[in-house]
């Protein structure tokens with residue numbers, strides 16, 4: 001779990017734990033009774049209030065609520081009202097999980113808050129209907145309301161963070177597009193870097209440095225671009241951090257010069273060597289940065305030219321809501337190259353890379369125009385098969401499996417290697433969280449591997 005979330009949880013638990021620790025036994029008993037007798041009713045009340053608003057239909061179906069969500073919410077109510085401090089840590093993590101699911105499904109936070117209000121009304125009704133003595137009733141209501149608020153706050157935090165990440169991705173994407181032409185920008189900045197290097201070399205060698213202050217790299221045109229635009233456009237990537245370190249090294253070396261006196265030749269040569277080596281490294285990191293971006297910009301994986309994973313959530317979210325709105329089938333498959341490590345080990349990474357491109361090409365040549373194929377991980381691919389239920393997905397995937405195993409891959413001239421893939425797939429079951437599709441396809445893939453590879457398994 002991220003450090004930021006851990007800290008957040010620890011602050012909230014510090015508030016929640018004493019509330020629970022100080023509860024008198026008779027309050028705990030009533031809370032337990034409410035949980036036992038009322039949690040199903042409260043869950044029902046929660047969803048009933050939501051379905052009064054037609055806007056919720058975009059996010060949830062009655063069937064899903066009936067079959068799954070109501071039960072989960074009832075369990076949630078029980079846990080919030082009855083669990084003690086020893087279980088709070090787990091409870092907190094569950095709130096984060098739920099908040100993340102809500103963000104993926106796109107259930108707005110205000111709907112959850114509206115439903116939570118119904119839980120409080122329900123608990124209040126219980127207290128008044130059971131003629132619970134005022135002081136006791138007040139304590140029950142106080143704890144129940146606080147505990148619900150605390151749990152919802154954690155959920156909302158997870159939701160907001162998830163949204164923030166998605167927005168940041170979108171913003172990064174927009175910034176890339178704004179850059180218009182990455183190659184042009186790259187050329188411009190590479191030449192700003194060389195021109196700074198040249199003027200520093202000239203200054204140092206010709207002694208101009210004694211009369212004019214040498215410009216630090218961080219204050220040069222390149223440095224300004226780096227500090228203001230580059231970091232914002234690319235985010236805190238590994239390359240950005242390396243470039244920053246290299247710039248600091250250069251500036252520190254230059255600051256240590258005594259420019260009022262002549263610099264000894266060896267010292268000068270040493271400095272020039274360092275500056276040159278650092279600038280070359282900066283240049284290489286810049287190239288990597290722009291290379292990644294130009295591929296990111298069109299959502300493509302650099303090696304295989306397939307879609308990269310970054311935009312998978314956008315596609316899956318869209319396809320899942322289309323499937324739900326139009327009652328259409330949808331399948332997702334994860335495809336993994338069998339014993340791929342052996343290919344790398346025996347033939348080297350370059351051949352391994354070519355094998356991946358070979359499989360990627362077979363996949364994209366053999367899916368329907370409507371489907372999506374992603375590079376999902378190292379030697380894993382993911383296919384989104386739109387409007388394909390169990391049998392159609394199986395047919396399409398079986399065709400792909402056969403084509404891969406029967407198309408020769410020439411590792412080196414005259415030497416063909418057998419390549420096979422294992423496939424796990426699953427059919428959308430109406431749940432709005434696309435992560436479930438990914439998890440289920442993954443489990444099925446594991447089965448396909450376990451059952452001997454070069455085969456397909458479906459998760460049911």
Ligand SMILES: Nc1nc2c(ncn2[C@@H]2O[C@H](COP(=O)(O)OP(=O)(O)OP(=O)(O)O)[C@@H](O)[C@H]2O)c(=O)[nH]1
Nearest residue numbers: 336337338339340341342344349352353378379449
């Ligand atoms: N050449 C190359 N290799 C990669 C790339 N990405 C991941 N790999 C390699 O893929 C291999 C995956 O190996 P494993 O996960 O052990 O699985 P496997 O050998 O395919 O065996 P099974 O999946 O169990 O059939 C590792 O050796 C990775 O280094 C890549 O982009 N290029």
